[in-house]
Amino acid sequence: MKVLVAVKRVVDYNVKVRVKSDGSGVDLANVKMSINPFDEIAVEEAIRLKESGKATEVVLVSVGSAKSEETLRTGLAMGADRGILVDTDEQTVEPLAVAKILKSVAQSEQADLVILGKQAIDDDCNQTGQMLSALLDWPQGTFASVVDVLSPEKVNVTREVDGGLQTLQLRLPAVVTTDLRLNEPRFASLPNIMKAKKKPVAKLTLSDVGLGDEVLTPRLTVKTTQEPASRQAGIKVGNVAELIEKLKNEAGVL
Amino acid sequence: MKTLLIAEHDNKALSPQTAKALTAAKQLGPVDLLVMGYECAAVAQQAAQLQGVEKVLLVEHSELTHQLAESCAETILAMASGYTAIVAAATTTGKNTLPRVAAKLDVMQISEVIEVLDASTFKRPIYAGNAIQTVTSNDSIKVLTVRTSNFEATPSGSECSVESLTLDVQAGPSAHISDQLSVSERPELSSAKVIISGGRALGSADKFQEVILPVADKLGAAVGASRAAVDSGYAPNDWQVGQTGKIVSPDLYIACGISGAIQHLAGMKDSKVIVAINNDEEAPIFQVADYGLVADLFVALPELEAKL
Ligand SMILES: Cc1cc2nc3c(=O)[nH]c(=O)nc-3n(C[C@H](O)[C@H](O)[C@H](O)COP(=O)(O)OP(=O)(O)OC[C@H]3O[C@@H](n4cnc5c(N)ncnc54)[C@H](O)[C@@H]3O)c2cc1C
Ligand SMILES: Nc1ncnc2c1ncn2[C@@H]1O[C@H](COP(=O)(O)O)[C@@H](O)[C@H]1O
Numbered sequence: 001m002k003v004l005v006a007v008k009r010v011v012d013y014n015v016k017v018r019v020k021s022d023g024s025g026v027d028l029a030n031v032k033m034s035i036n037p038f039d040e041i042a043v044e045e046a047i048r049l050k051e052s053g054k055a056t057e058v059v060l061v062s063v064g065s066a067k068s069e070e071t072l073r074t075g076l077a078m079g080a081d082r083g084i085l086v087d088t089d090e091q092t093v094e095p096l097a098v099a100k101i102l103k104s105v106a107q108s109e110q111a112d113l114v115i116l117g118k119q120a121i122d123d124d125c126n127q128t129g130q131m132l133s134a135l136l137d138w139p140q141g142t143f144a145s146v147v148d149v150l151s152p153e154k155v156n157v158t159r160e161v162d163g164g165l166q167t168l169q170l171r172l173p174a175v176v177t178t179d180l181r182l183n184e185p186r187f188a189s190l191p192n193i194m195k196a197k198k199k200p201v202a203k204l205t206l207s208d209v210g211l212g213d214e215v216l217t218p219r220l221t222v223k224t225t226q227e228p229a230s231r232q233a234g235i236k237v238g239n240v241a242e243l244i245e246k247l248k249n250e251a252g253v254l
Numbered sequence: 255m256k257t258l259l260i261a262e263h264d265n266k267a268l269s270p271q272t273a274k275a276l277t278a279a280k281q282l283g284p285v286d287l288l289v290m291g292y293e294c295a296a297v298a299q300q301a302a303q304l305q306g307v308e309k310v311l312l313v314e315h316s317e318l319t320h321q322l323a324e325s326c327a328e329t330i331l332a333m334a335s336g337y338t339a340i341v342a343a344a345t346t347t348g349k350n351t352l353p354r355v356a357a358k359l360d361v362m363q364i365s366e367v368i369e370v371l372d373a374s375t376f377k378r379p380i381y382a383g384n385a386i387q388t389v390t391s392n393d394s395i396k397v398l399t400v401r402t403s404n405f406e407a408t409p410s411g412s413e414c415s416v417e418s419l420t421l422d423v424q425a426g427p428s429a430h431i432s433d434q435l436s437v438s439e440r441p442e443l444s445s446a447k448v449i450i451s452g453g454r455a456l457g458s459a460d461k462f463q464e465v466i467l468p469v470a471d472k473l474g475a476a477v478g479a480s481r482a483a484v485d486s487g488y489a490p491n492d493w494q495v496g497q498t499g500k501i502v503s504p505d506l507y508i509a510c511g512i513s514g515a516i517q518h519l520a521g522m523k524d525s526k527v528i529v530a531i532n533n534d535e536e537a538p539i540f541q542v543a544d545y546g547l548v549a550d551l552f553v554a555l556p557e558l559e560a561k562l
Contacts, residue, residue, distance in 0.1 A: 016516055017381045026385050095353075096362045119498060124380055125365045127353035130323065134354035139427035140323055142350050145491065156431060160491045161346040162444070162500070163264075164435040168322070170428045180481065180498060181491060219362035223388040228379070231523055234544035236535075240557045243529065243547055251527045251544065253448070253506040254473075254562075 038117025077188035324426035446476030455511025514539025
């Protein structure tokens with residue numbers, strides 16, 4: 001079974017981004033970038049499938065600028081076998097376009113399972129995996145907290161849903177998106193980081209994956225990007241009695 | 255210019271999320287409401303009472319019992335022609351299904367809309383709510399999910415027609431095995447007026463139960479948790495509040511032993527009144543709290559419970 005994992009380069013989750021004062025976007029100059037945390041979980045899950053003998057190869061794919069190679073190397077250092085970078089230069093690539101590109105890669109790689117993060121922590125869209133699944137006409141198991149490959153034909157996926165958990169059985173090939181509690185990603189050891197530098201990363205253009213530039217035409221035009229309404233810090237109360245008194249008489253919420 | 259709103263329900267009752275999503279959907283024009291499920295006629299009756307719905311479309315089929323994404327998306331697509339917008343609440347069900355509809359229609363989904371400016375222009379949060387984008391969709395059909403915590407519920411009190419449709423729903427490529435749903439007498443997090451949440455500081459599931467729940471009971475509150483508390487097994491996953499958990503905006507949110515990471519704030523900073531109880535006076539949660547109490551929660555909470 002071949003597993004394909006989609007990894008996106010995003011602003012590190014510890015960074016509190018700043019909105020540019022002219023409303024043109026967020027300031028990404030000199031900001032630390034990392035692999036999307038959900039994608040790191042996706043890579044970890046794929047590697048575990050390989051370690052347990054269920055997967056034969058783990059291939060990572062990233063869509064973005066040449067800098068995304070760094071993101072691929074992070075996953076290769078964790079233990080993935082090789083990477084594919086679909087170079088779209090510095091352009092913003094919307095989830096629909098990413099899904100179209102991933103579809104093409106999944107087909108040419110003849111992947112049996114594609115694992116994505118449930119959400120990229122920059123655009124917070126939570127849609128690429130579902131779109132990919134629809135475009136491929138493959139079943140989907142989103143927001144996964146357990147992935148149990150039963151046979152080369154079947155996978156059980158336990159999903160985190162609003163009311164608790166739900167378990168589905170998917171026919172393979174299938175698309176899975178990861179939730180936070182699926183696993184705890186490993187740290188790459190120094191020797192593995194060194195080894196990852198030598199692992200193959202194929203650099204492809206859009207035409208290499210059979211798509212034209214029009215796939216990147218944005219469907220959404222971003223008019224402005226603003227700061228959210230900010231909240232002022234309130235007061236400190238001295239004790240529980242004072243807290244209750246304030247909530248009753250000042251805030252009126254008790 | 256007509257909008258199709260997808261109802262959120264469990265075959266028995268209409269979720270309060272639908273009335274909130276309806277408030278957003280109505281800003282786009284006339285709204286039909288689609289109820290998909292199995293033996294869910296009662297849901298359609300409740301939906302028909304929401305003010306301003308033109309008609310309720312009811313599709314009942316055994317393949318729709320668990321509202322799996324593949325068959326729900328196909329059902330929506332079967333009736334998509336004639337609508338210029340397709341809307342659902344940004345619940346796990348809406349988020350699971352709607353991007354499939356968008357992809358098949360070859361349009362971009364606009365996720366987690368917090369404000370409708372006109373029929374094609376919307377505000378949505380990015381970077382865990384640290385920035386708000388205003389986007390215009392250039393697609394002919396708008397597919398959007400609505401962050402319900404930003405919209406008031408449309409009241410009930412009218413009656414529109416319910417149209418039952420017969421649709422041949424195919425068995426999809428995935429099968430439902432089981433649900434492990436939490437049963438609780440407490441209010442639901444996403445619609446609760448008061449929420450008390452616990453963080454890593456609780457230290458164990460037992461302590462979480464022992465210290466947080468009695469206060470929740472006194473306040474008639476829903477219970478939330480930080481990711482750290484959920485990851486450590488102190489609280490179930492559906493209690494997680496934050497960027498990647500539930501987004502809530504109650505009248506009163508009490509954060510206990512939660513530091514206030516941006517991912518947690520993303521889920522609760524629109525609450526009307528925020529109380530933080532934390533023994534570290536430097537904890538970032540105090541920067542958003544209206545009332546901060548620097549105290550050991552194991553002392554403060556039992557006292558609060560006793561005095562309420
Ligand atoms: C991709 C991603 C998504 C995430 N999504 C979410 C999300 O949706 N929701 C979420 O919550 N987090 C999320 N996180 C995690 C987030 O970054 C924080 O790690 C988490 O919120 C911390 O939880 P906490 O505040 O309970 O724990 P801590 O940060 O450890 O804080 C514990 C607090 O308890 C206080 N304390 C300790 N003992 C006591 C005592 N006796 N009395 C009173 N106070 C005490 C401490 O002073 C401290 O402030 C996400 C992280 C990532 C990377
Ligand atoms: N540019 C990209 N390159 C590779 N994978 C991506 C890209 N954008 C999104 N993804 C995948 O899709 C998931 C969901 O992203 P989103 O729908 O944007 O929230 C991410 O966690 C990634 O696994």
